Amino acid sequence: xxxxxxxxxxxxxxxxxxxxxxxxxxxxxxxxxxxxxxxxxxxxxxxxxxxxxxxxxxxxxxxxxxxxxxxxxxxxxxxxxxxxxxxxxxxxxxxxxxxxxxxxxxxxxxxxxxxxxxxxxxxxxxxxxxxxxxxxxxxxxxxxxxxxxxxxxxxxxxxxxxxxxxxxxxxxxxxxxxxxxxxxxxxxxxxxxxxxxxxxxxxxxxxxxxxxxxxxxxxxxxxxxxxxxxxxxxxxxxxx
Amino acid sequence: xxxxxxxxxxxxxxxxxxxxxxxxxxxxxxxxxxxxxxxxxxxxxxxxxxxxxxxxxxxxxxxxxxxxxxxxxxxxxxxxxxxxxxxxxxxxxxxxxxxxxxxxxxxxxxxxxxxxxxxxxxxxxxxxxxxxxxxxxxxxxxxxxxxxxxxxxxxxxxxxxxxxxxxxxxxxxxxxxxxxxxxxxxxxxxxxxxxxxxxxxxxxxxxxxxxxxxxxxxxxxxxxxxxxxxxxxxxxxxxxxxxxxxxxxxxxxxxxxxxxxxxxxxxxxxxxxxxxxxxxxxxxxxxxxxxxxxxxxxxxxxxxxxxxxxxxxxxxxxxxxxxxxxxxxxxxxx
Numbered sequence: 001x002x003x004x005x006x007x008x009x010x011x012x013x014x015x016x017x018x019x020x021x022x023x024x025x026x027x028x029x030x031x032x033x034x035x036x037x038x039x040x041x042x043x044x045x046x047x048x049x050x051x052x053x054x055x056x057x058x059x060x061x062x063x064x065x066x067x068x069x070x071x072x073x074x075x076x077x078x079x080x081x082x083x084x085x086x087x088x089x090x091x092x093x094x095x096x097x098x099x100x101x102x103x104x105x106x107x108x109x110x111x112x113x114x115x116x117x118x119x120x121x122x123x124x125x126x127x128x129x130x131x132x133x134x135x136x137x138x139x140x141x142x143x144x145x146x147x148x149x150x151x152x153x154x155x156x157x158x159x160x161x162x163x164x165x166x167x168x169x170x171x172x173x174x175x176x177x178x179x180x181x182x183x184x185x186x187x188x189x190x191x192x193x194x195x196x197x198x199x200x201x202x203x204x205x206x207x208x209x210x211x212x213x214x215x216x217x218x219x220x221x222x223x224x225x226x227x228x229x230x231x232x233x234x235x236x237x238x239x240x
Numbered sequence: 241x242x243x244x245x246x247x248x249x250x251x252x253x254x255x256x257x258x259x260x261x262x263x264x265x266x267x268x269x270x271x272x273x274x275x276x277x278x279x280x281x282x283x284x285x286x287x288x289x290x291x292x293x294x295x296x297x298x299x300x301x302x303x304x305x306x307x308x309x310x311x312x313x314x315x316x317x318x319x320x321x322x323x324x325x326x327x328x329x330x331x332x333x334x335x336x337x338x339x340x341x342x343x344x345x346x347x348x349x350x351x352x353x354x355x356x357x358x359x360x361x362x363x364x365x366x367x368x369x370x371x372x373x374x375x376x377x378x379x380x381x382x383x384x385x386x387x388x389x390x391x392x393x394x395x396x397x398x399x400x401x402x403x404x405x406x407x408x409x410x411x412x413x414x415x416x417x418x419x420x421x422x423x424x425x426x427x428x429x430x431x432x433x434x435x436x437x438x439x440x441x442x443x444x445x446x447x448x449x450x451x452x453x454x455x456x457x458x459x460x461x462x463x464x465x466x467x468x469x470x471x472x473x474x475x476x477x478x479x480x481x482x483x484x485x486x487x488x489x490x491x492x493x494x495x496x497x498x499x500x501x502x503x504x505x506x507x508x509x510x511x512x513x514x515x516x517x518x519x520x521x522x523x524x525x526x527x528x529x530x531x532x533x534x535x536x537x538x539x540x541x542x543x544x545x546x547x548x549x550x551x552x553x554x555x556x557x558x559x560x561x562x563x564x565x566x567x568x569x570x571x572x573x574x
Contacts, residue, residue: 127332127398130292131346131405132321134314141348145336221385222335 002190013180018200020175024094024166028101029159035106036158039065040113041139051125051135065107073104073165077172097166097174105162112154116147149220156212160205167201177201242268242291242409242443247300249286260286262465264300268458270408273435273442275456275473277449277488283465284445288411291443292324293317304409322350325402325440329414331394333386339397340382343369346404372400376430392423399430403438410434412444416451428455449488453477461485477545478508478570490536490547502531502551505560508570509537509546518567519550526563528556549574 008014043061046054071079080100081091088095120143128142144151167178177197185193247264250257260283268274278284289295290302293309302309309320333342347365373379376396386394395415402410412431416424432455435442444456452459452473459477460470463484469476480486507518522528530550537546552560564571 121330121332121335123328123330123332124334126294127326127328128345129294130321130324130326130411131349131401132318133349134318137349141345142334146334148336220336222387 002188002192004185004188004190005192005196008180008193014177014196014200017175017177017180017197018204020094020179021163021166021177021201021204024097024101024169024174024176025159025163028098028105028166029155029162031098031102032105032109032158032162033155035102036109037113039106039110040117041143043110043114044117044143045135045139051129051138065110068104068107069111071104073100074168074171076100076104077168081172092173094169094174094176096172097169100172101162101165104165105158108161109154109158112158113151116150116154117143119150120146149216149222152212152216152219156209156216159208159212163201163205163208241270241303241305242266242441243301243303244287244290245301245303247287247290247297247302249283249290249295250298259465261290261297264467266460266467266470268441268443270441271435271439272457273432273444273455275444275446275452275459276462277446277452277459278462278484279447279488282462284447284462285413287462288413288443288445291409291411292321292326318349322346322405323407323409325405325407325410327395327398327402327410327412327415329417331386331391331398331418333394333397333401335386337385338382339373339378339384339386339389340369342386342397343372343400343404346401350405368404369400372403375403375434376400390423391419392427395419395423395427396430399427399434403434403440407440409441409443412442412446414445414447417446417448424451425454431455461488474510474545478510479572490534502553503557504533504549504551504574505557505564506572506574507548507550507564508572509548510570518569519548521567522560522563526556526559528552528560530560 045051046058077100084091084096084099128138166176169176170179170183177200181194181197244264244266249261250259276284286295290297376399378396416427434440456473459473461468468482469485477489480489530552532550534549
């Protein structure tokens with residue numbers, strides 16, 4: 001056991017690391033969805049074959065999303081330091097890290113949402129239009145509920161990705177397991193601390209993934225295995 | 241009444257406009273079941289979508305009860321659409337909603353425009369949905385999800401949903417094309433029922449003759465983006481004028497007219513006459529040995545319609561014609 005490991009073990013440093021990682025990841029994911037979900041919806045409905053095509057707006061948003069997504073996160077962090085200072089009054093710490101995570105992941109989330117919504121059968125949208133549903137009603141009553149299982153899976157992938165990004169928080173004096181490994185364990189070469197941090201990250205990812213998949217499966221009404229009544233009874237009733 | 245006046249629909253494409261519909265004039269009388277039949281790609285799906293403006297016509301008018309729908313604003317269009325139910329080949333049910341909630345869906349869209357408070361509305365809507373499910377015979381499936389249903393049951397749910405807003409019109413876009421023959425028949429019966437009981441005017445798009453035969457009162461044959469022929473089913477079926485109509489209605493007729501000697505007569509039966517042994521009587525009374533090349537009879541609206549092609553030996557044509565005239569059998573020389 002390294003000295004640092006003992007020290008962290010005794011003062012609860014690992015727990016603090018886990019807490020900070022979860023805090024950053026979950027709040028950044030939540031905020032990224034606050035921006036990314038509406039953005040994804042707008043990308044879908046303003047598309048050329050969307051509900052209300054606004055091609056120029058779609059093009060502009062798409063380009064912005066692509067630009068943000070192509071900047072490596074570590075560079076984005078540096079580039080956003082002045083922005084963070086202007087918005088939050090500081091460019092260091094967990095708060096600043098959350099801001100940067102949101103800027104980096106909102107476009108990613110938008111694309112995830114976009115792809116989920118595009119999976120919704122066009123025929124169902126057409127049926128809703130034929131019933132006189134307006135664009136807002138189609139978004140709220142058709143797109144989102146019908147895409148729910150897929151949106152949940154997308155949210156899981158996004159959360160895990162953001163968790164990975166959060167490990168870079170050490171660069172701007174943020175906390176979490178990543179920072180613990182990079183800024184504290186690395187200089188004193190405390191291999192055991194590094195590996196425990198890695199193991200904890202793996203466990204967190206596993207838990208998020210498993211719980212999320214379970215929720216997604218439970219909500220999806222298309223899967224026969226979730227349904228109490230079986231195919232046979234449906235067949236039997238068909239003959240009448 | 242639905243009227244399409246000089247309707248044209250073109251789609252732009254890099255290599256010039258593609259014409260989907262050209263100069264369509266069509267009147268769907270109230271209370272009718274109006275079949276629009278044509279081969280794949282003839283433009284029938286586009287045509288039905290022009291009625292509720294899922295597709296906007298390039299030019300021409302769509303008159304619903306005299307109102308030009310193409311001039312309606314968004315809000316008005318929503319109201320008009322609520323008066324026109326629609327069912328689809330692929331059912332298009334909301335997969336994440338129960339059967340009950342699917343039928344409720346169109347009612348939820350109108351909730352805000354209604355004066356009554358939310359609770360009474362919900363109660364009334366629930367009752368209405370229960371009635372509709374009973375009408376389509378799916379009361380016991382209210383809590384099921386679409387993935388638990390067979391194709392025929394899904395289409396029944398779709399029919400209940402299309403009727404939820406008490407529409408005056410229902411459009412069916414190849415509603416039975418994804419179903420097996422037995423299920424098709426039961427869905428067609430249901431559509432007929434709805435037409436009779438609720439007085440809903442139905443427009444049926446299909447490529448299958450048997451659909452038109454079993455339920456339609458009127459038919460329009462569409463070919464190459466144009467209406468080739470239109471009229472009551474009995475008129476069009478008895479005397480199809482155009483090649484495409486003949487091909488759809490009596491597909492083997494043209495082939496049966498091949499190479500054989502003598503005069504060919506096509507006899508058309510309508511109703512009462514089909515039960516009489518007319519050919520036997522002809523042979524016995526006139527002493528003419530006729531040869532039957534083709535025969536096909538169909539039961540339409542409870543009356544028997546049929547076509548029969550016979551060859552008559554040279555020189556005896558006049559005798560046969562006189563006999564047929566005397567027995568009120570319509571015929572054409574082919």
